[in-house]
Amino acid sequence: MALIEITEDQHGVLLDLKYATPDNFTRAPIYHAPHCYLHEEAEGLLRNAIEIADKQGYRFRIFDAFRPSEAQWKLWNHTPDPEFLADPRRGSPHSRGAAIDLTLVDQNGNDLEMGTGFDAFTPLSHHGNMGVSLEAQKNRLLLMGIMTTAGWDFYRNEWWHYQLFNARRLPTFSDTALPNRMMG
Numbered sequence: 001m002a003l004i005e006i007t008e009d010q011h012g013v014l015l016d017l018k019y020a021t022p023d024n025f026t027r028a029p030i031y032h033a034p035h036c037y038l039h040e041e042a043e044g045l046l047r048n049a050i051e052i053a054d055k056q057g058y059r060f061r062i063f064d065a066f067r068p069s070e071a072q073w074k075l076w077n078h079t080p081d082p083e084f085l086a087d088p089r090r091g092s093p094h095s096r097g098a099a100i101d102l103t104l105v106d107q108n109g110n111d112l113e114m115g116t117g118f119d120a121f122t123p124l125s126h127h128g129n130m131g132v133s134l135e136a137q138k139n140r141l142l143l144m145g146i147m148t149t150a151g152w153d154f155y156r157n158e159w160w161h162y163q164l165f166n167a168r169r170l171p172t173f174s175d176t177a178l179p180n181r182m183m184g
Contacts, residue, residue, distance in 0.1 A: 003066055003097045003173065004043040005180070006036040012050055014061040014105060018118060019071060020182075025119045026078045030071050032184025037066035039097035042164055046100065049150035053104065056146070061111060063101040063118045063160060067094035068175035070183050083157055084121045091172040098167035100152075101160045104143050112139040118160050127156050 008015055018024040020034035038046060042065075053059060067075075072088040072095050079085060086092035093099035101119075104112045115132025116125045124131050127140060140159045148154065152162040164170075175183040 002040040003037040003178070004040050006038055006043065006046065006062065006065060011046065012054070013059060013102075014109060016061050016063055018063045019067070019075075025121065026075065030074050031182040033180065033182050035178070035180050035182050036062055037097055037178065038100065039066075039164070039170060042098050042100065045151045045164070049147055049152065052146045052150055056142075057107060058104045058112075058142075058146075059107075059109075060102045061105050061109075063103070064094065065100045066097040066173070067092060067099075068178070068183055069095045069172050070175050071095075079121070081121060084119075084125075091168065093163040093167035095172040096167055096170040097173065098170050099161060099163035101158070102143075102162070103160055104139065104146075112142070114139055114143075114159055116159070125158055125160075127154060127159055 006013065015036055017034040017036060019030040022028055050060065069088060072092050076085055076088050103114055106112065113133065113136045115136030116122065123129060127144065144154055147162045153165045155161040155163065175181050
């Protein structure tokens with residue numbers, strides 16, 4: 001398997017893996033253990049984005065990356081909303097290690113204002129939504145500029161979600177394929 005673990009020490013990011021806590025839309029932990037993985041191609045693009053962000057004086061806070069297929073089913077069974085969640089029968093880019101959910105933080109580790117929180121299943125989360133503050137619009141464009149310059153594609157409905165182009169070319173992975181299992 002070509003998944004690489006993303007760590008705070010090795011990547012200079014902050015990990016706030018929401019699905020390992022009750023601080024997510026299901027209000028219950030989905031992951032038993034908080035691990036952050038990306039496909040090796042995505043990990044390379046993350047390193048590019050980290051370098052670009054650093055030169056601008058920012059870092060990333062990561063909310064989610066690889067999501068085992070079992071976790072995708074749990075999320076889908078809770079909220080089967082194809083506008084914000086991939087149907088697990090098709091497979092999510094997250095379940096391929098090809099997607100990451102993140103935000104920008106300043107030098108003090110404070111999140112930049114983005115207009116909504118992570119996983120806010122509302123049109124206010126869409127890129128280009130003019131219903132959020134001007135500051136949030138600018139910060140979303142800054143995040144998108146960094147990520148797309150680093151080679152990522154974006155998902156129009158979620159300001160926090162970035163993925164590899166043509167992510168569905170990669171296979172999905174189960175929790176059993178991980179060196180450190182996430183689902184328990």
